Amino acid sequence: MYKCCINERCYKRKLRENRCSSCGLSYTEASSGNGFVGKLLVKTDSEVNTFTIFTQQVEQLCKLLECNIKSTSLESDIAKKLPVNIKFQKMEQKITKILV
Ligand SMILES: [Zn+2]
Structure with a gap:
């Protein structure tokens, strides 16, 4: 953060x-x-990749996981709810959108 x-x-x-x-x-x-900026480890059918996520994607992830984005322990709040299945759009090594 x-x-x-x-x-x-x-x-x-x-x-x-x-x-x-x-x-x-x-x-x-x-x-x-x-x-926010962070890394998200994503496993797809064929491979495991690390993607960079920014504020907008963190907001989308929080909505999906029902985490409070204002939490001071947001990182571990999110980690506790992982792994989770997500649908996302990507561009190179960045996730541009997490679909909820
Ligand atoms: Zn300014």
């Missing part, structure tokens, strides 16, 4: 020293948004 800009045009850009390098807005610990 990382702190991000909540300006929609900035697409959850990561903050540097609580400042968005795109729009220049400053944030406090409390006012910044939360962005």
Whole structure:
């Protein structure tokens, strides 16, 4: 999890020293948004692959697994519910959409 800009045009850009390098807005610990980036191990019929997932996919995964995205132990909350069957769309090594 990382702190991000909540300006929609900035697409959850990561903050540097609580400042968005795109729009220049400053944030406090409390006012910044939360962005996510992680790895998901996915086994398909023929192979096992590691994919990168970002905030949007984590949100979709949370919806699917009924996890609270605001949880401070989100990572282990998700891990506890795995493995799970998912349908997803991918592009190279990134999952672009988890279908719920
Ligand atoms: Zn910004």
